[in-house]
Amino acid sequence: MALTAVVRIPTRALLRPWARLRDSALGWMEPVGGVEVSTQRFGSQRVLVEPASAAGVAVMTFKNPPVNSLSLELLTELVINLEKLENDKTFRGVVLTSDCPGIFSAGLDLTEICGRNPAHYAEYWKAVQEMWLRLYLSNLMLVAAINGACPAGGCLMSLTCDYRVMADNPKYAIGLNETLLGIVAPFWFKDTLVNTIGHRASERALQLGLLFPPTEALQVGMVDRLVPEDQVQSTALSVLAQWMAIPDHARQLTKNMMRKPTADGLLKKRDEDIQNFVSFISRDSIQKSLQMYLAKLRQKKG
Numbered sequence: 001m002a003l004t005a006v007v008r009i010p011t012r013a014l015l016r017p018w019a020r021l022r023d024s025a026l027g028w029m030e031p032v033g034g035v036e037v038s039t040q041r042f043g044s045q046r047v048l049v050e051p052a053s054a055a056g057v058a059v060m061t062f063k064n065p066p067v068n069s070l071s072l073e074l075l076t077e078l079v080i081n082l083e084k085l086e087n088d089k090t091f092r093g094v095v096l097t098s099d100c101p102g103i104f105s106a107g108l109d110l111t112e113i114c115g116r117n118p119a120h121y122a123e124y125w126k127a128v129q130e131m132w133l134r135l136y137l138s139n140l141m142l143v144a145a146i147n148g149a150c151p152a153g154g155c156l157m158s159l160t161c162d163y164r165v166m167a168d169n170p171k172y173a174i175g176l177n178e179t180l181l182g183i184v185a186p187f188w189f190k191d192t193l194v195n196t197i198g199h200r201a202s203e204r205a206l207q208l209g210l211l212f213p214p215t216e217a218l219q220v221g222m223v224d225r226l227v228p229e230d231q232v233q234s235t236a237l238s239v240l241a242q243w244m245a246i247p248d249h250a251r252q253l254t255k256n257m258m259r260k261p262t263a264d265g266l267l268k269k270r271d272e273d274i275q276n277f278v279s280f281i282s283r284d285s286i287q288k289s290l291q292m293y294l295a296k297l298r299q300k301k302g
């Protein structure tokens with residue numbers, strides 16, 4: 001028999017200033033106290049959520065072709081779908097993965113941070129912050145099934161997870177490569193990396209903008225396991241099954257104890273961080289670097 005559940009979506013989620021939701025993309029949302037949703041398969045235009053065969057587990061698949069860049073829309077949908085899963089107490093774990101062949105996520109959408117106005121940069125950065133805070137502090141067990149390239153913001157997203165399984169394909173790479181674009185990973189990107197691979201390895205990786213192929217990513221501790229490409233999702237699900245054996249309250253309190261101080265670093269100065277981002281990204285020299293990088297990406301094909 002089909003499993004169904006009632007999911008309450010708090011109205012406050014609809015009122016956040018950055019969440020200029022496009023109703024057409026989020027057919028399941030209604031601006032009233034809540035809405036009934038079948039957990040058979042739900043989600044939105046760019047984020048598909050499917051319950052896995054194991055009870056209490058969902059697979060969240062990003063489908064923002066061609067490269068799953070983290071556009072404002074994708075970020076917004078991600079946060080709303082995560083909140084929906086968190087509010088539905090039947091779910092305890094989520095696998096995050098991609099529908100774009102060979103790409104987990106190309107990171108922040110460069111068209112959101114290049115050639116726009118300061119108000120847009122501020123709105124976009126707030127959405128990036130929100131994505132990080134929500135994932136990093138989620139009470140759910142999150143496992144990243146990294147089935148492709150995973151640079152910059154894509155890497156950040158995977159680093160918020162509790163465990164990372166990556167496809168063992170030397171064509172793929174993962175890392176915070178911001179300096180290669182002439183930009184700087186902000187302190188909370190850096191903190192997330194330091195918490196994962198340690199200070200010295202982060203210092204080197206961040207300065208050089210290193211993108212690690214899978215074997216090196218495993219060595220440095222950026223991912224936890226490599227598997228053949230066709231086993232990424234199934235392995236992520238079996239990892240979750242192991243984590244599910246731990247009592248939720250103990251695991252959640254432990255996760256919070258480990259991560260809250262890092263998240264507080266941003267929570268205490270969110271507005272200042274937005275201002276820093278806007279003034280940095282609005283500089284002519286930074287905009288030029290980004291334009292050149294985008295042009296190179298676009299020329300690659302031709």
Ligand SMILES: CCCCC/C=C\C/C=C\CCC/C=C/C(=O)SCCNC(=O)CCNC(=O)[C@H](O)C(C)(C)COP(=O)(O)OP(=O)(O)OC[C@H]1O[C@@H](n2cnc3c(N)ncnc32)[C@H](O)[C@@H]1OP(=O)(O)O
Pocket residue numbers: 066067069102103105106107108109110111149151152153154177178181183184185186276277280281294297298299300301
């Ligand atoms: C002390 C002061 C400190 C102040 C600090 C304050 C603030 C901090 C400031 C800034 C922080 C910003 C942090 C930024 C984080 C990011 O995530 S930036 C994004 C970085 N991403 C990348 O570098 C990845 C770029 N993409 C690729 O390498 C490749 O596209 C690929 C993902 C490996 C896939 O390769 P392939 O399959 O060959 O696909 P194509 O390269 O042909 O790409 C297809 C089309 O997609 C476009 N595209 C690719 N990536 C992006 C992207 N990130 N955003 C937007 N668009 C992207 C690409 O141009 C192609 O488009 P066309 O089809 O040619 O139009």
